[in-house]
Amino acid sequence: VCEILSGVFNGKSLGTPIAILVRNKDARPDDYVDLAKSFRPSHADFTYEAKYGIRNWQGGGRASARETIGRVAASAIARKVLRSFYAKIDIVAYVAQIHEIVAKIDRSKVKTADVDANIVRCPDKAMAKKMISLIEKTRAEGDSLGGVIECVIRNAPAGLGEPVFDKLEADLAKAMLSLPATKGFETGSGFSATTMRGSEHNDEFEMRAGKIRTATNFSGGIQGGISNGEEIYFRVGFKPTATIARDQRTVTVSREQTKLAARGRHDPCVLPRAVPMVEAMAALVLCDHALRQRSISFSNK
Known part of the structure; x- marks a missing residue:
């Protein structure tokens, strides 16, 4: 539950900072006792201690995905701002692939209701079942x-x-790669563009309903760093969750070799939970750029 502490009165923002608090009422610090003396492989345990000389081993501190609740809460405000500028703007993220299971999705038609129809947040029902299994x-x-x-x-x-x-x-890439467990980002045709010719990849312009449009959209709605009015689309790669319940070789804080198998609650796959995080960061980036554009645009559009 979000508690709004300041910046809002009678349902409207005041123009002052908005403070939102979400209390973790289901913390289980005892699950992490074994991590006090050992570093989890591929987790931020070691790098945080190397940087700060101290770390929060009870849940991972800021390296935990729980940190992103603040981003998701803030994005609700960003979406309201965006829709006050552009009434029809729509941001939809979904799971497109888990391990080697790749969904078949028409991104131009997918809706939030399709994404939320199953726990894995994949709009391809057949592939969603395989992913869940x-x-x-x-x-x-x-x-x-x-x-x-x-x-x-x-x-x-x-x-x-x-x-x-x-x-x-x-800015979208920086925002997405700031999320926990992210390993890659591509927009539009992404790395597949490296195997195409310019004659294939160029998005030719045409007039449609009185507007300049592109016949294709390999650019992913962005050209020269600026949106062109077409659909903006991108993909974010997430690694397997670092904390697993299998024995792994590691070292202790006293630099001794040991083995570690994590206890407690750890997601076997972060993808379903990361969908709202991706949408949130997209909304925050777009809101920033919308405000910047309005500050320099004579038309205020």
Whole structure:
């Protein structure tokens, strides 16, 4: 439950900072006792201690995905701001792949209701069932899985983004890669563009209903760091959850070799929980750029 502490009165923002608090009422610190003396492989345990000389081993501190609740809460405000500017703007993220199971999804048609129709948040019902079965099997084996989340942004206007250091896709990439467990980002055709020719990849312009449009959208709705009015779409790769229930070789804080198998509650796959995180960061980035654009646009559109 979100508690709004300041910045809102009678349902409206005051223009002062909005403080939102979410209390963790289901913390189980005892599950992490074994982690006090050992570093989890591929987790932030070691790097946090290397940087700060201390770490919160009771849940991982800021390295825990629980940190993202603040981002998701803030994005609710960002979405309201965006829709006050662009009434039809729509941000939808979904699980496109888990391990080697790849969904078949028409991103131009997928809706939030389709995403929320199953616990894995994949709009391809047939593939969703296979994903769920694989996750359950992997959990029983004490292991974890990674995958890909795709996000599509519809009805964003042309003109959002900056030409050099604050390119729209650069800010989206930074935002997505700031999320826990992310390992990669690609927008539009992404790395597949490396095997295409310019004659194939170029999005030719055409007039449609009195507007300049592109016949294809390999650019992913962004050209030169600035949105072109087409659908903006990108993909985010997530690694398998680092904390697993299998014995792994590691070292203790006293630099002795040991083995570690995690106890407690740990997701065998972060993808379903990461969908709202991806949407949240997309909304925050777009809101920033929308406000910047309105500050320089004579038309205020």
